[in-house]
Amino acid sequence: MTTTGTPVYAQLGMTEEEYLKVVEILGREPRPAELAMYSVMWSEHCSYKSSRAHLRRFPTEAPWVVVGPGENAGVVDIGDGWLAAIRIESHNHPSFVEPYQGAATGVGGILRDVFTMGARPVALWDQIRFGPLDQPRNRYLFGGVVSGIAGYGNAVGVPTVGGEVEFDDCYSGNPLVNVMCLGVLRKEQLVLGTAGAPGNVAVLLGAATGRDGIGGASVLASASFDESATTKRPSVQVGDPFEEKKLIEACLELYEKGLVDGIQDLGAAGLSCATSEPAGRAGLGMDVDLDRVHLRETGMTAPEILMSESQERMLAFVRPEKVDDVLEVARRWEIDASVIGTVRADDRLVVTHHGEVVADIPAASLSGDAPLYHRPIARPDWIDGLWADPYRPGDVLVVDTLLRLLRHPGVGSAAWAYEQYDHMLFLDTVVGPGHDGTLLRVEGTKKGLAVSTDGNGRLCLLDPRRGASRLVWEAALNVAVTGARPIAAVDNLNLGNPEKPEVMWQLVEVIEGMSEACEALGIPVVGGNVSLYNETDRRDINPTPVVGVLGLADPMPAPPPRLDRARPGMEIWLIGPEPTDNFAGSCLERLDGPPRGRPTAADPEAGRAVIEEALRLAHVAPVLHDVSDGGLAVAVAEICIASGVGATLEVEGTAALFGEDPHRFVAVVEPGWDPPALGRRIGAMGGDSLVVGGERVAVSALADAYRNAIPEAMRG
């Protein structure tokens, strides 16, 4: 199986041991198409071979979980016959190679993961991270990614309602582009990625298969970058939102009419995955005839057809008597469809091409027998040095510091990005981008679904366990301040090269921290994604888990708290524990230099109490706002900017104003309300300036700094 020089398996990204394992499974040397299938399915991206052993730590069970991790999306019961489906993914590597298409196809892929479950996708979020905007390359990447998200998301007709925009030097060679999707469905419409029963017919729906994206999962997503990265551009797929829009509508009609037994999207590893996984889940096999696959170009070989990651394709499993009805729905929506296979009663996946058998393997072995690595783990020796030398800011000039924070593109308004996204479609975005969490109403009910995602590479570099735990608590509080109780979490773990023991230590610590927080909150992890090898020229990114928390408000407060509902004369209250003098991982520290010190740990008891208080206040307070990036001063400034009203704050000291200790939020309320046990009054709204610590700044000046942060940086 070797050509001159590098063996074929190595060119496909496999190790010699992995190749020998294939030989052992088959009892012979693999055919080229078989080797291609194993190489993509056993890639890090598809098999989670470095992380799988550790991901088992996550709490995944709760009475309301309908579908946990392992399917295309997590599904939870939100009552009265309604379900919510949620999924998060990364498209980091493709977006570095080709920002527009990388980001666009990330959106397309996450949508398919959700409508595969029978759900109508109702909203998208994007969490994107780049190097500083003073470098032209980073401006190009940021601009391209935002255009790609807008270009695909707007045209496909699903609103992009929020997300995160962050900048740090560690992402200069390796931007992070994560995307999350929420879907809503009736209980009876749930569909799983199963082949169903023997005799079922496999119908390939959507775009024609071409040579684009071959090896995307294995070559691109599962290896590190060096200066030759742009030569990998042909491995990036090309998206067509118009095709996807038709595919969504066609699939939703198939579900509504009960025409499919199961369905699987074609994402990473293309047909290899979409045939083997549903067959494997059903404990069955499948005959697949590659001559029936509708192709975009001629002369494609069997391995190319099996590995192609052409976008906008779905594989439906249909009872023979319903095939004609399925083809009719496809015809009406003007999408292509071909019958490419039949489900077998045994466990063999048998693929033919030009009348010849090109693969004959146990279907389940592609996913079930994937390698599992227990890679070496070592605590980095540099971490004690960082902990020993924390940042101590002393007294600072309040207004000057506040303006510098608001002008930072990671703190300032993200409107430059989200105003390019359609965030209003479907008329359900009750609290949209620019707030702590997004709140969407569920049409025809009194329910609201809230979502927040949080990531913080600086915090997690300094202490991945404490950092990841705090992200969960922050996301949970963010949904609580919209009036929604946290019910589930998803995660996208972006880390460096797992072959380095220090990166594996970060991975294990992140999982531990997230698990501890989810357990303390009583919420299950219903899905996730791991993106490793985020390193360029041997420099790893800061460990950057992105945590999404889904909350349910039932009934939804109407109106819910919003940043723009503060009025003169209202009182400002701070709810939660007093902050300590710890600035590790904070935005104030970032103005000064690299992260150092050990971040404050989450306090589960305080965290739970504060969330309960937020849930109660959400029905009475016009404004609730989480205290996080930039501390209390930034939180109050954001309320002043959004509401166009000044404020007087009776708070002094750097820690109180700029500290970012967890479990705190601001409530703006009418005077004379019933004060909460956990809070204290810290000031009042009024005037056209923010008055704090004996200093004064016009709200218009705050707004200028905040709104121009990104536009100014993008002008270079």
Add this chain to the structure above:
Amino acid sequence: MRVAVVVFPGTNCERDVVRALRLLGADPELVWHRETDLSGFDGVVLPGGFAHGDALRTGAIAALSPIMEPVRKMAEAGRPVLGICNGFQILCESGLLPGALIPNRDLAFICRYVEVEVVDDTTVLTAAAEPGQVLRIPLNSYEGNWVDPSRTGRVVVRYRDDPNGSQDRAAAVANAAGNVVGIMPHPERATDSLLGSEDGLVLLEGFVCSLQPVRA
């Protein structure tokens, strides 16, 4: 009052328009772009989205869809025809409204609230509004920049600022008879104070009030 809400492949605001029209007591129905008959409908809306994926040029392929023949007949018969966003683009491409919509001046998609002013209340869209009335309505488009070298279009709603470079700050344009109107911002998105504005209601009310039953 039966209103046809046309769905092209790639249309995405059709369900929002249906929701808003129902709120106002109209009886909207989704109609697929391959239909060739709109008899029995009192009016028609071409909703927003990306008909035919904006292939070639926004609205260009949709203008050739079979449904546009009966839409043209309704326009000629003086029945209310409303195009919102992509629907406005399709009406221009079909020649039912003058001018064309080109990319925004800053070459970026714009999704945000804008303030518009009603300047002409003699069309099916503005019949219930007062001249000078200021409305806050979401804009959501890339090709929202209306140009009309012929200078024959009637501007009926105008942006107060200039978000996209549109000629005469036109946000909505009507034909001479006032029964065919295209509007770039989305009135159906401003129909609920919980979402931020109800200012679109007065426009859609005008449209619904202009629907006269089809006589047999």
